[in-house]
Amino acid sequence: MPAPAQFLDFIDANATRFIKRLADAVAIPSVSGDAAYRKDVFRMATFLESELKAVGCQVRPVALGKHILDGQELELPPALLAEIGSDPSKKTILCYGHFDVQPALKSDGWDTDPFVLTIDEKTGQLIGRGSSDDKGPVLGWVNILQAHKELGLPLPVNLKFCFEGMEESGSEGLDELIAREAGKDKFFDGVDAVCISDNYWLNTRTPCLTYGLRGLSYYKLTISGPSRDLHSGVFGRAVHEPMTDLISLMGKLVTPQGEILVPGVEDLVTPLTDEEFERYEALDYGIEDIETSAGASVALSNEKAAVLMGRMRYPSLSLHGIEGAFSAPGAKTVIPAKVSGKFSIRLVPDQTPDAIDPLVFKYLNAEFAKLGSKNKMHIENLHGGKPWVADPKHWNYVAATRATEAVYKTTPDLTREGGSIPVTLTFAEQLGVNVLLLPMGRGDDGAHSTNEKLDRSNFIKGRLPSPDEASRVLPLRGGRHKDVK
Amino acid sequence: MPAPAQFLDFIDANATRFIKRLADAVAIPSVSGDAAYRKDVFRMATFLESELKAVGCQVRPVALGKHILDGQELELPPALLAEIGSDPSKKTILCYGHFDVQPALKSDGWDTDPFVLTIDEKTGQLIGRGSSDDKGPVLGWVNILQAHKELGLPLPVNLKFCFEGMEESGSEGLDELIAREAGKDKFFDGVDAVCISDNYWLNTRTPCLTYGLRGLSYYKLTISGPSRDLHSGVFGRAVHEPMTDLISLMGKLVTPQGEILVPGVEDLVTPLTDEEFERYEALDYGIEDIETSAGASVALSNEKAAVLMGRMRYPSLSLHGIEGAFSAPGAKTVIPAKVSGKFSIRLVPDQTPDAIDPLVFKYLNAEFAKLGSKNKMHIENLHGGKPWVADPKHWNYVAATRATEAVYKTTPDLTREGGSIPVTLTFAEQLGVNVLLLPMGRGDDGAHSTNEKLDRSNFIKGRLPSPDEASRVLPLRGGRHKDVK
Numbered sequence: 001m002p003a004p005a006q007f008l009d010f011i012d013a014n015a016t017r018f019i020k021r022l023a024d025a026v027a028i029p030s031v032s033g034d035a036a037y038r039k040d041v042f043r044m045a046t047f048l049e050s051e052l053k054a055v056g057c058q059v060r061p062v063a064l065g066k067h068i069l070d071g072q073e074l075e076l077p078p079a080l081l082a083e084i085g086s087d088p089s090k091k092t093i094l095c096y097g098h099f100d101v102q103p104a105l106k107s108d109g110w111d112t113d114p115f116v117l118t119i120d121e122k123t124g125q126l127i128g129r130g131s132s133d134d135k136g137p138v139l140g141w142v143n144i145l146q147a148h149k150e151l152g153l154p155l156p157v158n159l160k161f162c163f164e165g166m167e168e169s170g171s172e173g174l175d176e177l178i179a180r181e182a183g184k185d186k187f188f189d190g191v192d193a194v195c196i197s198d199n200y201w202l203n204t205r206t207p208c209l210t211y212g213l214r215g216l217s218y219y220k221l222t223i224s225g226p227s228r229d230l231h232s233g234v235f236g237r238a239v240h241e242p243m244t245d246l247i248s249l250m251g252k253l254v255t256p257q258g259e260i261l262v263p264g265v266e267d268l269v270t271p272l273t274d275e276e277f278e279r280y281e282a283l284d285y286g287i288e289d290i291e292t293s294a295g296a297s298v299a300l301s302n303e304k305a306a307v308l309m310g311r312m313r314y315p316s317l318s319l320h321g322i323e324g325a326f327s328a329p330g331a332k333t334v335i336p337a338k339v340s341g342k343f344s345i346r347l348v349p350d351q352t353p354d355a356i357d358p359l360v361f362k363y364l365n366a367e368f369a370k371l372g373s374k375n376k377m378h379i380e381n382l383h384g385g386k387p388w389v390a391d392p393k394h395w396n397y398v399a400a401t402r403a404t405e406a407v408y409k410t411t412p413d414l415t416r417e418g419g420s421i422p423v424t425l426t427f428a429e430q431l432g433v434n435v436l437l438l439p440m441g442r443g444d445d446g447a448h449s450t451n452e453k454l455d456r457s458n459f460i461k462g463r464l465p466s467p468d469e470a471s472r473v474l475p476l477r478g479g480r481h482k483d484v485k
Numbered sequence: 486m487p488a489p490a491q492f493l494d495f496i497d498a499n500a501t502r503f504i505k506r507l508a509d510a511v512a513i514p515s516v517s518g519d520a521a522y523r524k525d526v527f528r529m530a531t532f533l534e535s536e537l538k539a540v541g542c543q544v545r546p547v548a549l550g551k552h553i554l555d556g557q558e559l560e561l562p563p564a565l566l567a568e569i570g571s572d573p574s575k576k577t578i579l580c581y582g583h584f585d586v587q588p589a590l591k592s593d594g595w596d597t598d599p600f601v602l603t604i605d606e607k608t609g610q611l612i613g614r615g616s617s618d619d620k621g622p623v624l625g626w627v628n629i630l631q632a633h634k635e636l637g638l639p640l641p642v643n644l645k646f647c648f649e650g651m652e653e654s655g656s657e658g659l660d661e662l663i664a665r666e667a668g669k670d671k672f673f674d675g676v677d678a679v680c681i682s683d684n685y686w687l688n689t690r691t692p693c694l695t696y697g698l699r700g701l702s703y704y705k706l707t708i709s710g711p712s713r714d715l716h717s718g719v720f721g722r723a724v725h726e727p728m729t730d731l732i733s734l735m736g737k738l739v740t741p742q743g744e745i746l747v748p749g750v751e752d753l754v755t756p757l758t759d760e761e762f763e764r765y766e767a768l769d770y771g772i773e774d775i776e777t778s779a780g781a782s783v784a785l786s787n788e789k790a791a792v793l794m795g796r797m798r799y800p801s802l803s804l805h806g807i808e809g810a811f812s813a814p815g816a817k818t819v820i821p822a823k824v825s826g827k828f829s830i831r832l833v834p835d836q837t838p839d840a841i842d843p844l845v846f847k848y849l850n851a852e853f854a855k856l857g858s859k860n861k862m863h864i865e866n867l868h869g870g871k872p873w874v875a876d877p878k879h880w881n882y883v884a885a886t887r888a889t890e891a892v893y894k895t896t897p898d899l900t901r902e903g904g905s906i907p908v909t910l911t912f913a914e915q916l917g918v919n920v921l922l923l924p925m926g927r928g929d930d931g932a933h934s935t936n937e938k939l940d941r942s943n944f945i946k947g948r949l950p951s952p953d954e955a956s957r958v959l960p961l962r963g964g965r966h967k968d969v970k
């Protein structure tokens with residue numbers, strides 16, 4: 001049901017308080033990947049617990065045990081399990097977010113102190129580490145609860161929250177927590193659907209709902225031969241060179257047009273339907289957006305839908321690099337003794353790492369045998385994750401579409417993301433319910449980059465950017481997409 | 486003419502004095518590549534100047550100017566131009582060597598202090614930095630002159646010496662010096678042939694004379710596209726990936742069997758003659774030697790001559806690595822924006838960098854065009870040098886063969902080296918005379934490695950190793966071959 005006008009007016013009237021709350025959160029440098037900041041992640045958990053309690057939630061911090069970081073054994077920051085409302089006649093929605101952040105130093109190239117929320121009055125940007133990823137979205141829920149509480153409005157749904165403090169460092173302990181709390185009479189019992197606000201609009205103009213993520217299979221292909229690096233003057237054309245074999249094999253994985261050459265891999269892709277194709281045609285995104293974002297005219301196709309589907313609904317194979325070869329500037333005449341090529345395949349339904357691995361292994365073993373080399377080959381899957389696609393016609397998406405239309409006066413784009421957000425799949429599989437990705441920020445927020453920002457209008461009250469703003473197609477910044485893999 | 490018995494006896498009788506002289510030289514850490522040791526390179530020049538004068542040479546230190554090292558402007562160590570004898574009825578032989586050394590720290594893994602000459606009484610090894618590369622060979626000339634002087638024997642030839650102190654750091658200033666002193670009435674005027682003692686036996690058993698070196702063309706092939714590194718989740722299968730293009734091109738350069746695929750490159754190789762083939766068949770070297778040396782059974786052929794010719798008289802193409810790609814351990818899902826593949830071709834007559842470059846450039850441009858990529862390709866030659874082959878039937882080689890036979894009681898192997906010693910080509914081209922490479926040390930001396938050694942028998946008086954010694958086929962150590970490129 002659409003938000004009442006009273007509620008929207010309250011949000012507008014209280015913008016300064018909400019921004020103050022975000023500033024307080026940004027001021028806590030809750031960097032989960034650096035032992036020196038671990039106390040701040042705990043401080044941030046306490047801050048958030050207190051904010052949630054103040055707006056009426058019951059909150060339970062859950063200890064997640066210990067881990068080793070930078071050679072030290074450290075206590076993991078707690079996850080916060082919170083809830084408000086238990087009306088059996090209402091749906092129960094579980095919201096996920098995280099209160100830890102990526103590292104940030106002024107010296108990385110920030111224009112302002114990353115842990116002081118800075119308001120750019122001209123652009124309306126709220127600049128600071130965590131503003132968009134993910135303190136802004138997490139506090140968005142607090143703002144909403146505060147509005148309902150102070151206005152005396154009933155919540156239209158029961159809400160549960162799962163907020164963690166290790167998302168930027170592999171979500172340690174989270175999967176186990178979800179598994180523990182997923183049964184009858186456990187915390188997640190009764191959840192009807194999940195909403196995750198931890199990704200971004202496709203562009204800077206149009207709100208979107210995200211209903212799919214690609215999976216991943218990351219491979220390490222090692223060729224070894226000599227017992228030590230050799231000199232090309234002495235051994236060139238006398239021995240089988242591991243680099244020659246490796247480059248030959250890596251060259252047989254994917255074409256310059258992006259087609260995967262491993263037999264069977266493309267066959268596992270769910271066939272495209274007309275309806276789906278139209279969905280890509282309808283997206284507010286063009287070739288110029290991707291080329292602006294990549295910084296060069298290098299799109300694989302001039303057809304918008306083809307490029308978007310390449311990113312969202314087809315698998316991709318990327319060659320990342322080689323470990324063990326000469327990688328420095330300059331000229332060194334080495335024959336490396338052992339080299340490992342790294343490549344990965346982004347997976348889409350019905351592909352899974354378990355289905356793809358045997359195809360990759362079989363193909364590379366067969367191709368290596370054809371080389372007639374006396375070197376040794378070893379292929380391994382370093383890590384992987386399944387792809388995820390939800391039904392965008394589910395009531396969870398219908399409700400999110402209506403809410404977006406009410407706030408932004410436009411129908412949200414329905415997108416899939418090319419990367420991975422592993423917790424999405426964990427919730428979908430463990431709870432067996434529909435999961436919705438509902439981004440708060442824009443595609444140019446620079447989540448893992450310098451000068452991370454959240455637009456004031458995205459944080460306070462959704463509205464479409466002015467025509468003037470919309471005409472600025474900003475380049476997308478690196479690292480803004482959630483992807484721990 | 487063979488050395489008189491009187492001379493050989495003197496050498497044996499004075500072994501201790503000769504070893505003491507080598508120990509004095511090794512004690513001066515004349516590391517040319519480290520500014521902190523520059524004063525020691527000068528000290529070494531002074532030491533050598535004094536030793537040469539003591540045995541009757543006229544010596545002229547020549548200043549070579551300044552250069553920048555480690556951010557400091559430093560005076561280059563002088564070259565020493567020395568001579569003894571000017572009998573117009575005798576041949577004049579120019580001997581080249583160098584008195585600087587590679588860096589060495591005990592902590593690199595040396596068993597003994599690298600700058601204290603340590604005698605292993607059991608093996609007869611003289612262990613210390615510079616023992617074999619190249620202080621031992623340089624002092625060998627001093628020992629010979631001392632013997633002639635103290636015995637009152639006339640020298641069979643006039644001798645000139647050119648000793649430098651920057652060989653391990655690119656021989657800065659040497660080419661210019663040779664050019665300056667190469668004309669009429671200049672220092673090198675009247676030189677009939679050149680002898681360079683700065684390489685090694687092919688194995689640990691058999692003396693050799695070296696009459697050829699391969700040249701080099703080192704290439705950097707760059708593919709660039711996006712303006713910054715991209716995330717494979719977001720851009721995989723949406724843009725042309727530079728790594729895909731680069732790997733595809735690098736895979737078209739050489740087969741796993743070592744055949745170079747660049748059209749025309751193999752065609753420039755001088756055809757093999759029967760006589761030459763027999764020379765390779767005659768070498769005291771086997772598949773097991775190369776496989777012991779490489780540490781694995783990875784020889785390209787089971788035919789000894791094929792493997793030796795692959796190293797010595799055919800070109801080789803090695804893929805060294807990639808700059809700009811992901812080269813660290815672990816798994817990173819990056820699409821690198823700009824990647825440079827490094828590869829080089831070892832050249833043999835009649836190949837030259839000038840002849841090979843256009844073939845490589847044309848081929849890669851044509852292959853890149855076939856990829857249909859929107860990325861950009863750039864190919865450049867980083868550096869190169871021509872191959873060198875001398876006539877092993879020249880009197881210079883005949884004389885060296887007889888001398889080796891007199892001392893070692895065996896006919897030396899006639900070898901070519903797979904690497905480069907640029908000064909060889911400079912002397913051959915500037916002076917227009919025959920150049921002979923006459924190694925003093927063995928293939929396992931470890932010239933640029935830890936525990937560098939020179940066998941006592943190689944330094945003092947050549948003799949064949951005992952059958953017991955000969956049965957130990959020692960693995961060849963890394964970096965022992967002279968190759969500044």
